[in-house]
Amino acid sequence: MKIFVVNAGSSSLKYQLIDMENEKVLAKGLCERIGVSGAISHKTADGRAYAAETPMPTHSEAFEAVVYALTKSEAKVIDSFDEISAIGHRIVQGGSVFPNSCLVTPEVIDKIEELGALAPLHNPAHVLAIRACIKTFGDKIPQVVVFDTSFHQTMPPKAYMYPLPYEYYEKYGVRKYGAHGTSHRFVSDRVAALENKPKKDIKIITCHLGNGCSITAVKDGVCADTSMGFTPLDGFMMGTRSGTLDPSALTYIAEKEHLSPEDVNTVCNKKSGMLGISGVSNDNRDICAAAEAGNKRAQLAIEMQRYEILKFVGSYIAAMNGVDAIAFTGGIGENDPDLRKYVCDNLTFVGVDIDEDKNKLRGEEVKISTPKSRVNVYVIPTNEELAIARDTLAIISK
Incomplete structure:
Protein backbone atom coordinates (compact mmCIF):
# COMPACT_ATOMS: atom_id res chain seq x y z
CA MET A 1 0.00 0.00 0.00
CA LYS A 2 1.45 3.35 -1.08
CA ILE A 3 0.70 6.73 0.53
CA PHE A 4 1.43 10.05 -1.16
CA VAL A 5 2.34 12.73 1.41
CA VAL A 6 1.96 16.43 0.55
CA ASN A 7 3.35 19.48 2.34
CA ALA A 8 2.20 22.54 0.40
CA GLY A 9 3.30 26.14 0.76
CA SER A 10 2.00 29.20 -1.04
CA SER A 11 4.60 28.82 -3.80
CA SER A 12 5.99 25.36 -3.14
CA LEU A 13 4.95 21.73 -2.85
CA LYS A 14 7.07 19.10 -1.09
CA TYR A 15 6.07 15.46 -1.49
CA GLN A 16 7.03 11.90 -0.64
CA LEU A 17 5.72 8.58 -1.88
CA ILE A 18 5.96 5.99 0.89
CA ASP A 19 5.47 2.23 0.63
CA MET A 20 3.68 1.38 3.87
CA GLU A 21 4.56 -2.31 3.63
CA ASN A 22 8.05 -1.43 4.86
CA GLU A 23 7.64 2.32 5.52
CA LYS A 24 10.32 3.11 2.94
CA VAL A 25 10.38 6.27 0.83
CA LEU A 26 10.13 5.38 -2.85
CA ALA A 27 10.58 8.93 -4.11
CA LYS A 28 10.48 12.50 -2.91
CA GLY A 29 10.63 15.89 -4.49
CA LEU A 30 9.91 19.59 -4.52
CA CYS A 31 7.94 21.86 -6.80
CA GLU A 32 8.89 25.50 -6.36
CA ARG A 33 8.18 28.95 -7.78
CA ILE A 34 4.51 28.02 -8.20
CA GLY A 35 2.64 31.05 -9.51
CA VAL A 36 5.86 32.62 -10.80
CA SER A 37 7.54 30.23 -13.23
CA GLY A 38 7.77 26.64 -12.01
CA ALA A 39 10.38 23.95 -11.42
CA ILE A 40 10.43 20.39 -10.10
CA SER A 41 13.26 18.37 -8.60
CA HIS A 42 12.57 14.68 -7.98
CA LYS A 43 14.70 11.84 -6.56
CA THR A 44 14.12 8.13 -6.04
CA ALA A 45 15.35 5.84 -3.29
CA ASP A 46 17.62 4.05 -5.75
CA GLY A 47 19.40 7.26 -6.75
CA ARG A 48 17.67 8.26 -9.98
CA ALA A 49 16.76 11.91 -10.46
CA TYR A 50 14.54 14.07 -12.63
CA ALA A 51 14.48 17.85 -12.79
CA ALA A 52 12.64 20.23 -15.08
CA GLU A 53 11.45 23.77 -15.43
CA THR A 54 7.78 23.79 -16.39
CA PRO A 55 5.05 26.43 -16.08
CA MET A 56 3.16 26.14 -12.77
CA PRO A 57 0.66 29.00 -12.62
CA THR A 58 -1.23 27.09 -9.89
CA HIS A 59 -0.84 24.06 -7.66
CA SER A 60 -2.83 22.03 -10.22
CA GLU A 61 0.00 22.28 -12.74
CA ALA A 62 2.46 21.39 -9.96
CA PHE A 63 0.56 18.17 -9.27
CA GLU A 64 0.53 17.38 -12.99
CA ALA A 65 4.33 17.73 -12.98
CA VAL A 66 4.54 15.42 -9.96
CA VAL A 67 2.36 12.82 -11.68
CA TYR A 68 4.68 12.90 -14.69
CA ALA A 69 7.78 12.56 -12.49
CA LEU A 70 6.35 9.61 -10.56
CA THR A 71 4.80 7.73 -13.49
CA LYS A 72 6.56 8.65 -16.75
CA SER A 73 9.94 10.29 -16.21
CA GLU A 74 13.29 8.52 -16.18
CA ALA A 75 12.91 8.50 -12.40
CA LYS A 76 9.42 6.93 -12.35
CA VAL A 77 8.56 4.59 -9.47
CA ILE A 78 4.94 3.68 -10.32
CA ASP A 79 3.00 3.13 -13.53
CA SER A 80 -0.13 4.98 -12.47
CA PHE A 81 -1.59 6.94 -9.56
CA ASP A 82 -4.09 4.09 -9.33
CA GLU A 83 -1.34 2.38 -7.31
CA ILE A 84 -1.66 5.05 -4.62
CA SER A 85 -4.08 4.18 -1.83
CA ALA A 86 -4.45 7.67 -0.29
CA ILE A 87 -3.03 11.18 -0.08
CA GLY A 88 -2.02 12.68 3.25
CA HIS A 89 -1.74 16.45 3.69
CA ARG A 90 0.18 18.34 6.36
CA ILE A 91 -1.98 21.18 7.76
CA VAL A 92 -0.34 23.74 10.03
CA GLN A 93 -3.38 25.09 11.88
CA GLY A 94 -6.39 23.09 13.01
CA GLY A 95 -7.33 25.36 15.91
CA SER A 96 -9.43 23.67 18.55
CA VAL A 97 -11.69 22.28 15.81
CA PHE A 98 -9.54 19.31 14.80
CA PRO A 99 -8.18 17.27 17.73
CA ASN A 100 -7.33 14.42 15.35
CA SER A 101 -6.48 13.73 11.73
CA CYS A 102 -9.52 13.15 9.50
CA LEU A 103 -10.75 12.45 5.98
CA VAL A 104 -11.13 15.40 3.63
CA THR A 105 -14.70 16.50 3.02
CA PRO A 106 -16.09 19.77 1.65
CA GLU A 107 -16.92 20.81 5.22
CA VAL A 108 -13.37 20.05 6.39
CA ILE A 109 -11.91 22.13 3.55
CA ASP A 110 -14.16 25.07 4.44
CA LYS A 111 -13.15 24.89 8.10
CA ILE A 112 -9.43 24.76 7.26
CA GLU A 113 -9.96 27.83 5.09
CA GLU A 114 -11.73 29.63 7.94
CA LEU A 115 -8.77 28.92 10.20
CA GLY A 116 -6.51 30.70 7.72
CA ALA A 117 -6.57 33.82 9.88
CA LEU A 118 -4.54 31.89 12.47
CA ALA A 119 -1.99 30.71 9.89
CA PRO A 120 -2.20 33.09 6.92
CA LEU A 121 1.08 31.87 5.40
CA HIS A 122 0.09 28.21 5.54
CA ASN A 123 -3.60 27.25 5.66
CA PRO A 124 -4.65 29.04 2.44
CA ALA A 125 -1.85 27.18 0.61
CA HIS A 126 -2.98 23.87 2.12
CA VAL A 127 -6.51 24.49 0.84
CA LEU A 128 -5.16 25.29 -2.63
CA ALA A 129 -3.26 22.01 -2.62
CA ILE A 130 -6.24 19.94 -1.48
CA ARG A 131 -8.46 21.46 -4.17
CA ALA A 132 -5.74 20.96 -6.77
CA CYS A 133 -5.56 17.29 -5.75
CA ILE A 134 -9.29 16.94 -6.19
CA LYS A 135 -9.07 18.63 -9.60
CA THR A 136 -6.19 16.36 -10.67
CA PHE A 137 -7.29 13.03 -9.20
CA GLY A 138 -11.01 13.46 -8.61
CA ASP A 139 -12.50 11.76 -5.57
CA LYS A 140 -11.26 8.27 -6.42
CA ILE A 141 -8.23 8.61 -4.10
CA PRO A 142 -9.15 9.34 -0.47
CA GLN A 143 -7.42 12.32 1.11
CA VAL A 144 -6.54 12.78 4.78
CA VAL A 145 -5.50 15.93 6.64
CA VAL A 146 -3.02 15.77 9.54
CA PHE A 147 -2.77 18.85 11.74
CA ASP A 148 0.37 20.24 13.40
CA THR A 149 -1.83 21.50 16.23
CA SER A 150 -3.70 18.26 17.02
CA PHE A 151 -1.07 16.81 19.36
CA HIS A 152 -1.29 19.93 21.54
CA GLN A 153 -5.06 19.78 22.03
CA THR A 154 -4.55 17.84 25.27
CA MET A 155 -3.07 20.88 27.02
CA PRO A 156 -5.14 21.94 30.05
CA PRO A 157 -6.64 25.46 30.13
CA LYS A 158 -4.00 26.61 32.64
CA ALA A 159 -1.39 25.94 29.93
CA TYR A 160 -3.18 27.17 26.82
CA MET A 161 -5.02 30.27 28.06
CA TYR A 162 -3.51 33.77 27.91
CA PRO A 163 -4.05 36.24 30.79
CA LEU A 164 -6.08 38.58 28.59
CA PRO A 165 -9.75 39.54 29.00
CA TYR A 166 -11.64 36.24 28.68
CA GLU A 167 -13.95 37.70 26.05
CA TYR A 168 -11.13 37.62 23.47
CA TYR A 169 -10.93 33.86 23.86
CA GLU A 170 -14.71 33.55 23.54
CA LYS A 171 -14.99 35.90 20.56
CA TYR A 172 -11.80 35.21 18.63
CA GLY A 173 -10.34 31.97 19.97
CA VAL A 174 -7.20 33.70 21.21
CA ARG A 175 -5.25 30.97 23.07
CA LYS A 176 -2.16 28.82 22.68
CA TYR A 177 -2.40 26.24 19.87
CA GLY A 178 1.23 25.22 19.42
CA ALA A 179 2.94 23.91 16.31
CA HIS A 180 5.28 21.13 15.15
CA GLY A 181 2.85 18.73 16.81
CA THR A 182 3.35 15.99 14.24
CA SER A 183 7.10 16.08 14.91
CA HIS A 184 6.70 16.15 18.70
CA ARG A 185 4.31 13.20 18.52
CA PHE A 186 6.64 11.18 16.28
CA VAL A 187 9.69 11.85 18.45
CA SER A 188 7.95 11.20 21.77
CA ASP A 189 6.54 7.94 20.39
CA ARG A 190 10.06 6.97 19.36
CA VAL A 191 11.41 7.82 22.82
CA ALA A 192 8.82 5.51 24.38
CA ALA A 193 9.86 2.73 21.99
CA LEU A 194 13.53 3.22 22.82
CA GLU A 195 12.75 3.29 26.53
CA ASN A 196 10.64 0.14 26.07
Whole structure:
Protein backbone atom coordinates (compact mmCIF):
# COMPACT_ATOMS: atom_id res chain seq x y z
CA MET A 1 0.00 0.00 0.00
CA LYS A 2 1.45 3.35 -1.08
CA ILE A 3 0.70 6.73 0.53
CA PHE A 4 1.43 10.05 -1.16
CA VAL A 5 2.34 12.73 1.41
CA VAL A 6 1.96 16.43 0.55
CA ASN A 7 3.35 19.48 2.34
CA ALA A 8 2.20 22.54 0.40
CA GLY A 9 3.30 26.14 0.76
CA SER A 10 2.00 29.20 -1.04
CA SER A 11 4.60 28.82 -3.80
CA SER A 12 5.99 25.36 -3.14
CA LEU A 13 4.95 21.73 -2.85
CA LYS A 14 7.07 19.10 -1.09
CA TYR A 15 6.07 15.46 -1.49
CA GLN A 16 7.03 11.90 -0.64
CA LEU A 17 5.72 8.58 -1.88
CA ILE A 18 5.96 5.99 0.89
CA ASP A 19 5.47 2.23 0.63
CA MET A 20 3.68 1.38 3.87
CA GLU A 21 4.56 -2.31 3.63
CA ASN A 22 8.05 -1.43 4.86
CA GLU A 23 7.64 2.32 5.52
CA LYS A 24 10.32 3.11 2.94
CA VAL A 25 10.38 6.27 0.83
CA LEU A 26 10.13 5.38 -2.85
CA ALA A 27 10.58 8.93 -4.11
CA LYS A 28 10.48 12.50 -2.91
CA GLY A 29 10.63 15.89 -4.49
CA LEU A 30 9.91 19.59 -4.52
CA CYS A 31 7.94 21.86 -6.80
CA GLU A 32 8.89 25.50 -6.36
CA ARG A 33 8.18 28.95 -7.78
CA ILE A 34 4.51 28.02 -8.20
CA GLY A 35 2.64 31.05 -9.51
CA VAL A 36 5.86 32.62 -10.80
CA SER A 37 7.54 30.23 -13.23
CA GLY A 38 7.77 26.64 -12.01
CA ALA A 39 10.38 23.95 -11.42
CA ILE A 40 10.43 20.39 -10.10
CA SER A 41 13.26 18.37 -8.60
CA HIS A 42 12.57 14.68 -7.98
CA LYS A 43 14.70 11.84 -6.56
CA THR A 44 14.12 8.13 -6.04
CA ALA A 45 15.35 5.84 -3.29
CA ASP A 46 17.62 4.05 -5.75
CA GLY A 47 19.40 7.26 -6.75
CA ARG A 48 17.67 8.26 -9.98
CA ALA A 49 16.76 11.91 -10.46
CA TYR A 50 14.54 14.07 -12.63
CA ALA A 51 14.48 17.85 -12.79
CA ALA A 52 12.64 20.23 -15.08
CA GLU A 53 11.45 23.77 -15.43
CA THR A 54 7.78 23.79 -16.39
CA PRO A 55 5.05 26.43 -16.08
CA MET A 56 3.16 26.14 -12.77
CA PRO A 57 0.66 29.00 -12.62
CA THR A 58 -1.23 27.09 -9.89
CA HIS A 59 -0.84 24.06 -7.66
CA SER A 60 -2.83 22.03 -10.22
CA GLU A 61 0.00 22.28 -12.74
CA ALA A 62 2.46 21.39 -9.96
CA PHE A 63 0.56 18.17 -9.27
CA GLU A 64 0.53 17.38 -12.99
CA ALA A 65 4.33 17.73 -12.98
CA VAL A 66 4.54 15.42 -9.96
CA VAL A 67 2.36 12.82 -11.68
CA TYR A 68 4.68 12.90 -14.69
CA ALA A 69 7.78 12.56 -12.49
CA LEU A 70 6.35 9.61 -10.56
CA THR A 71 4.80 7.73 -13.49
CA LYS A 72 6.56 8.65 -16.75
CA SER A 73 9.94 10.29 -16.21
CA GLU A 74 13.29 8.52 -16.18
CA ALA A 75 12.91 8.50 -12.40
CA LYS A 76 9.42 6.93 -12.35
CA VAL A 77 8.56 4.59 -9.47
CA ILE A 78 4.94 3.68 -10.32
CA ASP A 79 3.00 3.13 -13.53
CA SER A 80 -0.13 4.98 -12.47
CA PHE A 81 -1.59 6.94 -9.56
CA ASP A 82 -4.09 4.09 -9.33
CA GLU A 83 -1.34 2.38 -7.31
CA ILE A 84 -1.66 5.05 -4.62
CA SER A 85 -4.08 4.18 -1.83
CA ALA A 86 -4.45 7.67 -0.29
CA ILE A 87 -3.03 11.18 -0.08
CA GLY A 88 -2.02 12.68 3.25
CA HIS A 89 -1.74 16.45 3.69
CA ARG A 90 0.18 18.34 6.36
CA ILE A 91 -1.98 21.18 7.76
CA VAL A 92 -0.34 23.74 10.03
CA GLN A 93 -3.38 25.09 11.88
CA GLY A 94 -6.39 23.09 13.01
CA GLY A 95 -7.33 25.36 15.91
CA SER A 96 -9.43 23.67 18.55
CA VAL A 97 -11.69 22.28 15.81
CA PHE A 98 -9.54 19.31 14.80
CA PRO A 99 -8.18 17.27 17.73
CA ASN A 100 -7.33 14.42 15.35
CA SER A 101 -6.48 13.73 11.73
CA CYS A 102 -9.52 13.15 9.50
CA LEU A 103 -10.75 12.45 5.98
CA VAL A 104 -11.13 15.40 3.63
CA THR A 105 -14.70 16.50 3.02
CA PRO A 106 -16.09 19.77 1.65
CA GLU A 107 -16.92 20.81 5.22
CA VAL A 108 -13.37 20.05 6.39
CA ILE A 109 -11.91 22.13 3.55
CA ASP A 110 -14.16 25.07 4.44
CA LYS A 111 -13.15 24.89 8.10
CA ILE A 112 -9.43 24.76 7.26
CA GLU A 113 -9.96 27.83 5.09
CA GLU A 114 -11.73 29.63 7.94
CA LEU A 115 -8.77 28.92 10.20
CA GLY A 116 -6.51 30.70 7.72
CA ALA A 117 -6.57 33.82 9.88
CA LEU A 118 -4.54 31.89 12.47
CA ALA A 119 -1.99 30.71 9.89
CA PRO A 120 -2.20 33.09 6.92
CA LEU A 121 1.08 31.87 5.40
CA HIS A 122 0.09 28.21 5.54
CA ASN A 123 -3.60 27.25 5.66
CA PRO A 124 -4.65 29.04 2.44
CA ALA A 125 -1.85 27.18 0.61
CA HIS A 126 -2.98 23.87 2.12
CA VAL A 127 -6.51 24.49 0.84
CA LEU A 128 -5.16 25.29 -2.63
CA ALA A 129 -3.26 22.01 -2.62
CA ILE A 130 -6.24 19.94 -1.48
CA ARG A 131 -8.46 21.46 -4.17
CA ALA A 132 -5.74 20.96 -6.77
CA CYS A 133 -5.56 17.29 -5.75
CA ILE A 134 -9.29 16.94 -6.19
CA LYS A 135 -9.07 18.63 -9.60
CA THR A 136 -6.19 16.36 -10.67
CA PHE A 137 -7.29 13.03 -9.20
CA GLY A 138 -11.01 13.46 -8.61
CA ASP A 139 -12.50 11.76 -5.57
CA LYS A 140 -11.26 8.27 -6.42
CA ILE A 141 -8.23 8.61 -4.10
CA PRO A 142 -9.15 9.34 -0.47
CA GLN A 143 -7.42 12.32 1.11
CA VAL A 144 -6.54 12.78 4.78
CA VAL A 145 -5.50 15.93 6.64
CA VAL A 146 -3.02 15.77 9.54
CA PHE A 147 -2.77 18.85 11.74
CA ASP A 148 0.37 20.24 13.40
CA THR A 149 -1.83 21.50 16.23
CA SER A 150 -3.70 18.26 17.02
CA PHE A 151 -1.07 16.81 19.36
CA HIS A 152 -1.29 19.93 21.54
CA GLN A 153 -5.06 19.78 22.03
CA THR A 154 -4.55 17.84 25.27
CA MET A 155 -3.07 20.88 27.02
CA PRO A 156 -5.14 21.94 30.05
CA PRO A 157 -6.64 25.46 30.13
CA LYS A 158 -4.00 26.61 32.64
CA ALA A 159 -1.39 25.94 29.93
CA TYR A 160 -3.18 27.17 26.82
CA MET A 161 -5.02 30.27 28.06
CA TYR A 162 -3.51 33.77 27.91
CA PRO A 163 -4.05 36.24 30.79
CA LEU A 164 -6.08 38.58 28.59
CA PRO A 165 -9.75 39.54 29.00
CA TYR A 166 -11.64 36.24 28.68
CA GLU A 167 -13.95 37.70 26.05
CA TYR A 168 -11.13 37.62 23.47
CA TYR A 169 -10.93 33.86 23.86
CA GLU A 170 -14.71 33.55 23.54
CA LYS A 171 -14.99 35.90 20.56
CA TYR A 172 -11.80 35.21 18.63
CA GLY A 173 -10.34 31.97 19.97
CA VAL A 174 -7.20 33.70 21.21
CA ARG A 175 -5.25 30.97 23.07
CA LYS A 176 -2.16 28.82 22.68
CA TYR A 177 -2.40 26.24 19.87
CA GLY A 178 1.23 25.22 19.42
CA ALA A 179 2.94 23.91 16.31
CA HIS A 180 5.28 21.13 15.15
CA GLY A 181 2.85 18.73 16.81
CA THR A 182 3.35 15.99 14.24
CA SER A 183 7.10 16.08 14.91
CA HIS A 184 6.70 16.15 18.70
CA ARG A 185 4.31 13.20 18.52
CA PHE A 186 6.64 11.18 16.28
CA VAL A 187 9.69 11.85 18.45
CA SER A 188 7.95 11.20 21.77
CA ASP A 189 6.54 7.94 20.39
CA ARG A 190 10.06 6.97 19.36
CA VAL A 191 11.41 7.82 22.82
CA ALA A 192 8.82 5.51 24.38
CA ALA A 193 9.86 2.73 21.99
CA LEU A 194 13.53 3.22 22.82
CA GLU A 195 12.75 3.29 26.53
CA ASN A 196 10.64 0.14 26.07
CA LYS A 197 7.95 1.63 28.29
CA PRO A 198 4.37 2.81 27.77
CA LYS A 199 4.44 6.46 26.77
CA LYS A 200 2.02 7.30 29.57
CA ASP A 201 4.63 6.20 32.12
CA ILE A 202 7.40 8.53 30.92
CA LYS A 203 7.89 12.26 31.37
CA ILE A 204 9.45 13.47 28.09
CA ILE A 205 10.70 16.82 26.81
CA THR A 206 11.04 17.03 23.02
CA CYS A 207 13.12 19.85 21.52
CA HIS A 208 12.35 20.52 17.84
CA LEU A 209 15.11 22.94 16.86
CA GLY A 210 15.45 24.28 13.33
CA ASN A 211 14.81 27.60 11.63
CA GLY A 212 11.52 27.38 13.52
CA CYS A 213 11.81 25.97 17.03
CA SER A 214 9.53 24.62 19.73
CA ILE A 215 9.78 22.57 22.89
CA THR A 216 7.02 20.32 24.25
CA ALA A 217 6.42 18.70 27.62
CA VAL A 218 4.82 15.24 27.34
CA LYS A 219 3.26 13.81 30.49
CA ASP A 220 0.88 10.86 30.91
CA GLY A 221 1.38 10.13 27.22
CA VAL A 222 0.05 13.47 25.96
CA CYS A 223 1.14 17.06 25.46
CA ALA A 224 1.04 18.99 28.74
CA ASP A 225 2.53 22.23 27.43
CA THR A 226 4.41 23.61 24.44
CA SER A 227 6.41 26.74 23.70
CA MET A 228 4.70 27.99 20.52
CA GLY A 229 1.45 29.79 21.10
CA PHE A 230 -1.40 31.45 19.21
CA THR A 231 0.95 31.40 16.23
CA PRO A 232 4.42 29.92 15.57
CA LEU A 233 5.91 33.28 16.62
CA ASP A 234 5.65 32.52 20.32
CA GLY A 235 8.28 30.74 22.41
CA PHE A 236 12.02 31.36 22.22
CA MET A 237 14.10 33.09 19.52
CA MET A 238 14.32 31.29 16.18
CA GLY A 239 15.90 31.90 12.78
CA THR A 240 13.93 35.06 11.99
CA ARG A 241 11.27 35.03 14.73
CA SER A 242 11.60 36.90 18.02
CA GLY A 243 9.78 34.47 20.27
CA THR A 244 8.26 35.75 23.52
CA LEU A 245 8.94 39.36 24.49
CA ASP A 246 7.33 42.28 26.30
CA PRO A 247 4.45 43.58 24.13
CA SER A 248 5.17 47.08 25.37
CA ALA A 249 8.53 46.94 23.59
CA LEU A 250 6.61 46.48 20.34
CA THR A 251 4.15 49.34 20.93
CA TYR A 252 7.12 51.58 21.86
CA ILE A 253 9.03 50.68 18.67
CA ALA A 254 5.88 50.99 16.55
CA GLU A 255 5.32 54.52 17.85
CA LYS A 256 8.95 55.55 17.33
CA GLU A 257 9.25 53.98 13.86
CA HIS A 258 5.67 54.72 12.74
CA LEU A 259 4.96 51.04 12.11
CA SER A 260 1.55 49.54 11.30
CA PRO A 261 0.41 46.25 12.92
CA GLU A 262 1.40 44.50 9.70
CA ASP A 263 4.83 46.14 9.87
CA VAL A 264 5.29 44.96 13.45
CA ASN A 265 4.27 41.45 12.45
CA THR A 266 6.88 41.49 9.68
CA VAL A 267 9.60 42.70 12.06
CA CYS A 268 8.82 39.97 14.61
CA ASN A 269 8.39 37.13 12.12
CA LYS A 270 10.95 37.89 9.43
CA LYS A 271 13.60 40.31 10.74
CA SER A 272 14.18 39.23 14.32
CA GLY A 273 15.56 36.17 16.11
CA MET A 274 19.02 34.92 15.17
CA LEU A 275 19.04 37.09 12.04
CA GLY A 276 18.07 40.24 13.91
CA ILE A 277 20.66 39.84 16.65
CA SER A 278 23.56 38.47 14.58
CA GLY A 279 23.05 40.64 11.50
CA VAL A 280 24.61 37.71 9.63
CA SER A 281 21.97 35.16 8.70
CA ASN A 282 19.05 33.11 9.96
CA ASP A 283 21.03 29.92 9.23
CA ASN A 284 22.61 28.40 12.32
CA ARG A 285 25.62 27.18 10.34
CA ASP A 286 26.43 30.66 9.07
CA ILE A 287 26.00 32.17 12.53
CA CYS A 288 28.25 29.55 14.17
CA ALA A 289 30.92 30.15 11.53
CA ALA A 290 30.73 33.91 12.10
CA ALA A 291 30.93 33.41 15.86
CA GLU A 292 34.03 31.23 15.49
CA ALA A 293 35.56 34.00 13.38
CA GLY A 294 35.07 36.43 16.25
CA ASN A 295 31.76 38.11 15.37
CA LYS A 296 30.46 39.34 18.73
CA ARG A 297 26.84 39.72 17.61
CA ALA A 298 26.83 36.18 16.23
CA GLN A 299 28.24 34.96 19.55
CA LEU A 300 25.51 36.86 21.39
CA ALA A 301 22.77 35.35 19.19
CA ILE A 302 24.02 31.83 19.96
CA GLU A 303 24.25 32.54 23.69
CA MET A 304 20.76 34.05 23.79
CA GLN A 305 19.08 31.18 21.97
CA ARG A 306 20.80 28.47 24.00
CA TYR A 307 19.94 30.26 27.24
CA GLU A 308 16.28 30.53 26.24
CA ILE A 309 16.14 26.85 25.23
CA LEU A 310 17.59 25.92 28.62
CA LYS A 311 14.98 28.03 30.42
CA PHE A 312 12.10 26.31 28.61
CA VAL A 313 13.50 22.86 29.29
CA GLY A 314 14.01 23.75 32.94
CA SER A 315 10.51 25.19 33.29
CA TYR A 316 8.97 22.03 31.86
CA ILE A 317 10.98 19.88 34.27
CA ALA A 318 9.43 21.93 37.05
CA ALA A 319 5.94 21.83 35.51
CA MET A 320 6.04 18.03 35.23
CA ASN A 321 7.79 17.58 38.59
CA GLY A 322 10.65 15.79 36.89
CA VAL A 323 11.77 14.35 33.56
CA ASP A 324 12.73 10.86 32.41
CA ALA A 325 13.91 11.58 28.87
CA ILE A 326 14.92 14.53 26.71
CA ALA A 327 15.06 14.33 22.91
CA PHE A 328 16.65 16.71 20.40
CA THR A 329 15.36 16.81 16.83
CA GLY A 330 15.17 19.14 13.82
CA GLY A 331 18.01 20.50 11.69
CA ILE A 332 19.77 22.19 14.61
CA GLY A 333 18.78 19.70 17.29
CA GLU A 334 20.16 16.81 15.23
CA ASN A 335 23.32 18.54 13.99
CA ASP A 336 24.58 20.96 16.66
CA PRO A 337 26.55 19.05 19.33
CA ASP A 338 27.63 22.28 21.04
CA LEU A 339 24.03 23.35 21.64
CA ARG A 340 23.14 19.94 23.06
CA LYS A 341 26.22 20.01 25.30
CA TYR A 342 25.33 23.48 26.62
CA VAL A 343 21.78 22.43 27.52
CA CYS A 344 22.81 19.11 29.06
CA ASP A 345 25.76 20.51 31.01
CA ASN A 346 23.34 22.91 32.70
CA LEU A 347 20.95 20.10 33.69
CA THR A 348 23.34 18.23 35.97
CA PHE A 349 21.10 19.24 38.89
CA VAL A 350 18.56 16.66 37.68
CA GLY A 351 21.22 14.08 36.95
CA VAL A 352 21.86 14.60 33.23
CA ASP A 353 25.24 13.24 32.12
CA ILE A 354 26.20 12.89 28.46
CA ASP A 355 28.81 10.91 26.57
CA GLU A 356 31.02 13.50 24.84
CA ASP A 357 31.90 11.21 21.94
CA LYS A 358 28.34 10.09 21.22
CA ASN A 359 27.19 13.70 21.40
CA LYS A 360 29.54 14.56 18.52
CA LEU A 361 27.47 12.43 16.13
CA ARG A 362 25.27 14.39 13.73
CA GLY A 363 21.97 13.61 12.04
CA GLU A 364 21.49 10.09 13.33
CA GLU A 365 19.50 8.41 16.06
CA VAL A 366 21.65 7.98 19.15
CA LYS A 367 21.39 7.91 22.92
CA ILE A 368 23.92 10.49 24.08
CA SER A 369 23.47 10.09 27.85
CA THR A 370 25.77 7.83 29.87
CA PRO A 371 24.65 4.77 31.87
CA LYS A 372 24.96 6.78 35.10
CA SER A 373 22.70 9.59 33.84
CA ARG A 374 19.39 9.75 35.71
CA VAL A 375 17.75 11.24 32.61
CA ASN A 376 18.06 9.53 29.22
CA VAL A 377 18.98 11.95 26.44
CA TYR A 378 18.44 11.13 22.76
CA VAL A 379 19.03 12.60 19.34
CA ILE A 380 16.14 11.43 17.13
CA PRO A 381 15.77 12.56 13.50
CA THR A 382 12.16 13.57 13.06
CA ASN A 383 10.03 12.11 10.27
CA GLU A 384 6.84 14.11 9.94
CA GLU A 385 6.10 12.62 6.52
CA LEU A 386 6.07 9.10 7.93
CA ALA A 387 3.84 10.22 10.80
CA ILE A 388 1.42 11.71 8.26
CA ALA A 389 1.52 8.53 6.19
CA ARG A 390 0.81 6.40 9.27
CA ASP A 391 -2.18 8.56 10.22
CA THR A 392 -3.47 8.45 6.65
CA LEU A 393 -3.20 4.66 6.51
CA ALA A 394 -4.92 4.28 9.88
CA ILE A 395 -7.85 6.47 8.84
CA ILE A 396 -8.50 4.84 5.45
CA SER A 397 -8.23 1.41 7.10
CA LYS A 398 -11.10 2.06 9.51
